[in-house]
Amino acid sequence: MTPDPRPSPTTIKSCSETRRVLVTGGAGFLGSHLCARLIDAGHRVTCVDNFSTGRRAAVAHLMDHRRFELMDHDVTNPLNVVVDEIYNLACPASPAHYQLDPIQTLKTAVLGAINMLELARLLRVKILQASTSEIYGDPQIHPQTEGYWGNVNPVGPRSCYNEGKRCAETLFYDYHRQYALPIKIIRIFNTYGPGMRPDDGRVVSNFIIQALKGEPITVFGDGTQTRSFCYVDDMVDGMIRLMSSSDSVTGPLNFGNPDEVSILSLAREIVTITGSTSEIVFTRKPIDDPTLRRPDIAAARDQIGWQPAVGMEEGLTRTISYFVTMVAGMRSARVTEA
Numbered sequence: 001m002t003p004d005p006r007p008s009p010t011t012i013k014s015c016s017e018t019r020r021v022l023v024t025g026g027a028g029f030l031g032s033h034l035c036a037r038l039i040d041a042g043h044r045v046t047c048v049d050n051f052s053t054g055r056r057a058a059v060a061h062l063m064d065h066r067r068f069e070l071m072d073h074d075v076t077n078p079l080n081v082v083v084d085e086i087y088n089l090a091c092p093a094s095p096a097h098y099q100l101d102p103i104q105t106l107k108t109a110v111l112g113a114i115n116m117l118e119l120a121r122l123l124r125v126k127i128l129q130a131s132t133s134e135i136y137g138d139p140q141i142h143p144q145t146e147g148y149w150g151n152v153n154p155v156g157p158r159s160c161y162n163e164g165k166r167c168a169e170t171l172f173y174d175y176h177r178q179y180a181l182p183i184k185i186i187r188i189f190n191t192y193g194p195g196m197r198p199d200d201g202r203v204v205s206n207f208i209i210q211a212l213k214g215e216p217i218t219v220f221g222d223g224t225q226t227r228s229f230c231y232v233d234d235m236v237d238g239m240i241r242l243m244s245s246s247d248s249v250t251g252p253l254n255f256g257n258p259d260e261v262s263i264l265s266l267a268r269e270i271v272t273i274t275g276s277t278s279e280i281v282f283t284r285k286p287i288d289d290p291t292l293r294r295p296d297i298a299a300a301r302d303q304i305g306w307q308p309a310v311g312m313e314e315g316l317t318r319t320i321s322y323f324v325t326m327v328a329g330m331r332s333a334r335v336t337e338a
């Protein structure tokens with residue numbers, strides 16, 4: 001019989017660093033990577049998700065692990081678990097998804113934050129909030145520093161997400177001031193990588209799937225709008241590093257890769273790497289789509305020594321390999337059905 005490579009409970013107990021960690025939104029893109037990394041590091045992980053944009057398949061490889069537990073729960077309702085630290089990631093992040101049910105998005109951002117903060121207050125544990133570069137809206141300063149208060153439309157189609165996340169940051173700071181709760185806030189800039197859903201709707205996965213299928217690549221607007229893309233492993237490194245930093249480091253901290261590209265140049269790079277025959281087509285630009293976005297990450301570098309390590313070409317190549325396998329699987333499933 002092959003020996004079980006997983007550490008026995010005795011080994012775990014003897015490791016003083018082992019913690020019980022709650023990850024809300026743990027079946028989503030970033031959450032599933034975070035859960036896997038925490039399990040690898042020897043922690044016990046409780047993954048909470050309502051599977052609105054997340055999938056059980058994203059954590060299927062962890063299901064048999066004795067230190068992993070999956071709970072079907074909506075964070076808009078209070079939660080009663082005992083843990084040592086909380087990562088609050090639950091919230092749809094793709095504009096295509098968070099605009100489908102904007103009221104539920106806003107409830108998730110705001111009520112979810114309140115419920116997780118109440119849990120952290122009750123347990124007296126650290127809590128990290130996955131905030132977003134969207135709190136800057138369509139920024140009027142460039143690159144964006146944490147001191148910038150943003151330029152956000154309060155009544156537009158993106159507002160459910162932007163304003164929900166802004167309100168969550170306010171709640172985190174109020175719990176910190178009122179109850180001396182240890183908090184950590186990260187403002188995540190566009191992050192991509194293996195594990196994204198093919199129907200995620202965000203630009204990197206859309207362009208790669210279109211390129212691999214030889215379909216037109218849909219650039220919204222003229223493609224001059226910019227984003228700065230961070231590879232998922234770098235983002236998860238940063239989250240874990242921030243969580244283990246001293247309580248005096250509260251953030252908000254920008255987390256992202258300052259390498260800025262236009263959306264049109266991203267489309268061209270994906271066509272080149274995939275060797276696709278797809279043509280690039282230009283369609284309507286969504287309302288309130290930010291024109292420019294690039295993080296100033298000096299604060300994250302100074303306060304916790306974090307900066308991304310994976311460049312765009314390497315990150316895209318790894319992500320494309322993942323989608324190549326997925327698209328091949330989708331094709332063979334269709335052949336079997338026929």
Ligand code: NAD
Pocket residue numbers: 024025026027028029030031048049050051052053054055073074075076088089090091092093094108112130131132133187188189190191192
């Ligand atoms: P995702 O949509 O893949 O994951 C979100 C997860 O939260 C999903 O598993 C979903 O089912 C779950 N969820 C949604 N509403 C819930 C609810 N009410 N109760 C319980 N679970 C719920 O998105 P992601 O890219 O993994 O983003 C994770 C977090 O990081 C989000 O909070 C998002 O705002 C933030 N963020 C991500 C990015 C990025 O580029 N990936 C950028 C900025 C911020």
Ligand code: UDP
Pocket residue numbers: 094095096190201202203204206207218219220221225227263285286289290
């Ligand atoms: N975008 C695009 N084509 C797509 C999807 C997105 O041109 O198929 C553009 C979108 O208009 C935005 C940028 O790519 O300017 C990033 O969009 P995404 O939805 O990934 O994230 P956002 O930063 O807008 O939240």
